[in-house]
Amino acid sequence: MSYIIMGVSGSGKSTVGKLLAQKLQLHFIDADDHHLAPSIEKMSQGIPLTDEDRAEWLRKLNHLLLEAEKTRQEVVMACSALKEKYRQVLQQNLENELKIVYLHGDQELLQSRLGKRKGHFMPAALLASQLQTLEVPHNALKLDVVNSPEVLVQQIQEGF
Ligand SMILES: Nc1ncnc2c1ncn2[C@@H]1O[C@H](COP(=O)(O)OP(=O)(O)O)[C@@H](O)[C@H]1O
Numbered sequence: 089m090s091y092i093i094m095g096v097s098g099s100g101k102s103t104v105g106k107l108l109a110q111k112l113q114l115h116f117i118d119a120d121d122h123h124l125a126p127s128i129e130k131m132s133q134g135i136p137l138t139d140e141d142r143a144e145w146l147r148k149l150n151h152l153l154l155e156a157e158k159t160r161q162e163v164v165m166a167c168s169a170l171k172e173k174y175r176q177v178l179q180q181n182l183e184n185e186l187k188i189v190y191l192h193g194d195q196e197l198l199q200s201r202l203g204k205r206k207g208h209f210m211p212a213a214l215l216a217s218q219l220q221t222l223e224v225p226h227n228a229l230k231l232d233v234v235n236s237p238e239v240l241v242q243q244i245q246e247g248f
Protein backbone atom coordinates (compact mmCIF):
# COMPACT_ATOMS: atom_id res chain seq x y z
CA MET A 89 0.00 0.00 0.00
CA SER A 90 1.33 3.39 -0.97
CA TYR A 91 1.38 6.60 1.02
CA ILE A 92 0.08 10.01 0.01
CA ILE A 93 1.53 12.84 2.07
CA MET A 94 -0.86 15.72 1.52
CA GLY A 95 -1.42 19.29 2.65
CA VAL A 96 -1.09 22.88 1.53
CA SER A 97 2.11 24.43 0.27
CA GLY A 98 4.68 24.68 3.06
CA SER A 99 3.17 21.93 5.21
CA GLY A 100 6.28 19.80 4.72
CA LYS A 101 5.00 17.19 2.26
CA SER A 102 8.29 16.94 0.39
CA THR A 103 10.48 17.00 3.49
CA VAL A 104 8.46 14.43 5.43
CA GLY A 105 7.70 12.31 2.37
CA LYS A 106 11.36 12.02 1.42
CA LEU A 107 12.37 11.13 4.95
CA LEU A 108 9.61 8.50 5.24
CA ALA A 109 10.63 6.97 1.92
CA GLN A 110 14.24 6.87 3.08
CA LYS A 111 13.30 5.20 6.39
CA LEU A 112 11.07 2.61 4.71
CA GLN A 113 13.34 2.24 1.68
CA LEU A 114 10.52 3.10 -0.71
CA HIS A 115 10.53 5.04 -3.94
CA PHE A 116 9.63 8.71 -3.45
CA ILE A 117 7.51 10.65 -5.95
CA ASP A 118 7.12 14.42 -5.64
CA ALA A 119 3.92 15.46 -7.42
CA ASP A 120 5.47 18.91 -7.95
CA ASP A 121 7.84 17.32 -10.47
CA HIS A 122 4.88 16.29 -12.63
CA HIS A 123 2.99 19.56 -13.02
CA LEU A 124 2.46 20.73 -16.60
CA ALA A 125 4.77 23.60 -17.56
CA PRO A 126 1.91 26.14 -17.82
CA SER A 127 0.85 25.25 -14.26
CA ILE A 128 4.35 25.94 -12.92
CA GLU A 129 4.33 29.22 -14.81
CA LYS A 130 0.95 30.14 -13.34
CA MET A 131 1.97 29.37 -9.75
CA SER A 132 5.27 31.22 -10.20
CA GLN A 133 3.21 34.28 -11.10
CA GLY A 134 1.12 33.88 -7.97
CA ILE A 135 -1.98 32.58 -9.79
CA PRO A 136 -3.73 29.64 -8.10
CA LEU A 137 -4.43 26.55 -10.19
CA THR A 138 -7.96 25.59 -11.18
CA ASP A 139 -9.61 22.15 -11.22
CA GLU A 140 -8.94 22.10 -14.95
CA ASP A 141 -5.22 22.84 -14.49
CA ARG A 142 -4.96 19.98 -12.04
CA ALA A 143 -7.00 17.38 -13.97
CA GLU A 144 -4.32 15.97 -16.29
CA TRP A 145 -1.69 16.19 -13.55
CA LEU A 146 -3.83 14.10 -11.18
CA ARG A 147 -4.46 11.49 -13.88
CA LYS A 148 -0.71 11.26 -14.46
CA LEU A 149 -0.11 10.77 -10.73
CA ASN A 150 -2.83 8.09 -10.60
CA HIS A 151 -1.12 6.37 -13.51
CA LEU A 152 2.18 6.34 -11.59
CA LEU A 153 0.43 4.81 -8.57
CA LEU A 154 -1.21 2.17 -10.77
CA GLU A 155 2.14 1.31 -12.34
CA ALA A 156 3.70 0.94 -8.91
CA GLU A 157 0.88 -1.30 -7.72
CA LYS A 158 1.18 -3.46 -10.83
CA THR A 159 4.83 -4.11 -10.04
CA ARG A 160 4.02 -4.59 -6.33
CA GLN A 161 6.00 -1.54 -5.39
CA GLU A 162 4.95 0.64 -2.46
CA VAL A 163 5.71 4.31 -2.97
CA VAL A 164 5.56 7.51 -0.97
CA MET A 165 3.98 10.36 -2.92
CA ALA A 166 4.02 13.98 -1.75
CA CYS A 167 1.00 15.68 -3.30
CA SER A 168 -1.12 18.65 -2.23
CA ALA A 169 -4.33 16.65 -3.03
CA LEU A 170 -6.37 19.54 -1.67
CA LYS A 171 -9.88 18.38 -2.59
CA GLU A 172 -11.76 15.13 -1.98
CA LYS A 173 -12.37 14.68 -5.70
CA TYR A 174 -8.62 14.99 -6.35
CA ARG A 175 -7.94 12.26 -3.83
CA GLN A 176 -10.54 10.13 -5.58
CA VAL A 177 -8.67 10.54 -8.86
CA LEU A 178 -5.44 9.47 -7.16
CA GLN A 179 -7.18 6.35 -5.79
CA GLN A 180 -8.92 5.47 -9.10
CA ASN A 181 -8.67 1.79 -10.13
CA LEU A 182 -6.18 0.98 -7.37
CA GLU A 183 -6.84 -2.30 -5.60
CA ASN A 184 -5.32 -1.20 -2.34
CA GLU A 185 -6.46 1.83 -0.42
CA LEU A 186 -3.91 4.63 -0.23
CA LYS A 187 -2.57 5.51 3.20
CA ILE A 188 -3.26 9.21 3.44
CA VAL A 189 -1.27 11.43 5.77
CA TYR A 190 -2.63 14.95 6.17
CA LEU A 191 -0.05 17.45 7.37
CA HIS A 192 -1.65 20.50 8.94
CA GLY A 193 -0.33 23.48 10.82
CA ASP A 194 -0.96 26.94 12.02
CA GLN A 195 -1.16 29.42 9.10
CA GLU A 196 1.51 31.69 10.60
CA LEU A 197 3.91 28.80 11.00
CA LEU A 198 3.36 27.66 7.40
CA GLN A 199 3.75 31.22 6.12
CA SER A 200 7.05 31.63 7.94
CA ARG A 201 8.38 28.29 6.64
CA LEU A 202 7.43 29.25 3.08
CA GLY A 203 9.05 32.65 3.56
CA LYS A 204 12.35 30.98 4.48
CA ARG A 205 12.28 28.32 1.75
CA LYS A 206 14.75 28.99 -1.06
CA GLY A 207 14.74 28.16 -4.77
CA HIS A 208 11.13 27.08 -5.13
CA PHE A 209 8.62 28.29 -7.72
CA MET A 210 5.71 28.52 -5.29
CA PRO A 211 5.28 32.00 -3.77
CA ALA A 212 4.24 32.27 -0.10
CA ALA A 213 1.39 34.53 -1.23
CA LEU A 214 -0.50 31.51 -2.56
CA LEU A 215 -0.88 29.98 0.90
CA ALA A 216 -4.20 31.75 1.57
CA SER A 217 -5.78 30.35 -1.59
CA GLN A 218 -4.39 26.89 -0.82
CA LEU A 219 -6.05 27.00 2.61
CA GLN A 220 -9.32 28.15 1.05
CA THR A 221 -9.25 25.33 -1.46
CA LEU A 222 -8.35 22.64 1.07
CA GLU A 223 -11.05 20.13 1.96
CA VAL A 224 -9.91 18.44 5.15
CA PRO A 225 -9.83 14.66 4.60
CA HIS A 226 -11.84 12.39 6.91
CA ASN A 227 -9.95 9.22 6.16
CA ALA A 228 -6.43 10.44 6.87
CA LEU A 229 -3.84 10.29 9.60
CA LYS A 230 -3.77 13.93 10.71
CA LEU A 231 -0.48 15.27 11.99
CA ASP A 232 0.49 18.70 13.29
CA VAL A 233 3.64 19.96 11.60
CA VAL A 234 4.75 21.84 14.69
CA ASN A 235 6.73 18.63 15.29
CA SER A 236 10.03 17.86 13.60
CA PRO A 237 10.16 15.81 10.39
CA GLU A 238 11.73 12.93 12.36
CA VAL A 239 8.88 12.89 14.88
CA LEU A 240 6.31 13.12 12.07
CA VAL A 241 7.84 10.13 10.31
CA GLN A 242 7.73 8.16 13.55
CA GLN A 243 4.06 9.10 13.99
CA ILE A 244 3.35 7.89 10.45
CA GLN A 245 5.11 4.59 11.10
CA GLU A 246 3.09 4.10 14.28
CA GLY A 247 -0.16 5.42 12.78
CA PHE A 248 -0.96 2.76 10.19
N1 LIG B 1 8.34 19.61 10.43
C1 LIG B 1 9.11 20.62 10.02
N2 LIG B 1 9.77 21.36 10.92
C2 LIG B 1 10.54 22.41 10.52
N3 LIG B 1 10.70 22.80 9.24
C3 LIG B 1 10.06 22.10 8.29
C4 LIG B 1 9.24 20.95 8.63
N4 LIG B 1 8.74 20.45 7.49
C5 LIG B 1 9.20 21.22 6.48
N5 LIG B 1 10.00 22.20 6.96
C6 LIG B 1 10.62 23.26 6.15
O1 LIG B 1 9.54 24.05 5.64
C7 LIG B 1 9.71 24.37 4.28
C8 LIG B 1 8.54 23.78 3.49
O2 LIG B 1 8.66 22.37 3.47
P1 LIG B 1 8.36 21.52 2.17
O3 LIG B 1 8.71 20.12 2.47
O4 LIG B 1 8.96 22.16 0.97
O5 LIG B 1 6.76 21.68 2.11
P2 LIG B 1 5.74 21.34 0.94
O6 LIG B 1 6.37 20.28 0.10
O7 LIG B 1 4.51 20.87 1.65
O8 LIG B 1 5.48 22.62 0.22
C9 LIG B 1 11.06 23.81 3.87
O9 LIG B 1 12.02 24.85 3.91
C10 LIG B 1 11.35 22.74 4.93
O10 LIG B 1 12.72 22.60 5.18
Ligand SMILES: O=C(O)[C@H](O)[C@@H](O)[C@H](O)[C@H](O)COP(=O)(O)O
Nearest residue numbers: 096097098120137142168169210
Ligand atom coordinates in the same frame (compact mmCIF):
# COMPACT_ATOMS: atom_id res chain seq x y z
O1 LIG C 1 -2.52 21.72 -6.36
C1 LIG C 1 -1.83 22.72 -6.27
O2 LIG C 1 -2.24 23.89 -6.17
C2 LIG C 1 -0.34 22.55 -6.19
O3 LIG C 1 0.03 21.22 -6.25
C3 LIG C 1 0.11 23.13 -4.91
O4 LIG C 1 -0.75 22.72 -3.88
C4 LIG C 1 1.49 22.75 -4.55
O5 LIG C 1 1.62 23.10 -3.27
C5 LIG C 1 2.47 23.34 -5.50
O6 LIG C 1 2.82 22.34 -6.38
C6 LIG C 1 3.64 23.99 -4.86
O7 LIG C 1 4.52 23.11 -4.31
P1 LIG C 1 4.80 23.02 -2.73
O8 LIG C 1 3.60 22.35 -2.15
O9 LIG C 1 6.03 22.19 -2.62
O10 LIG C 1 4.92 24.40 -2.23
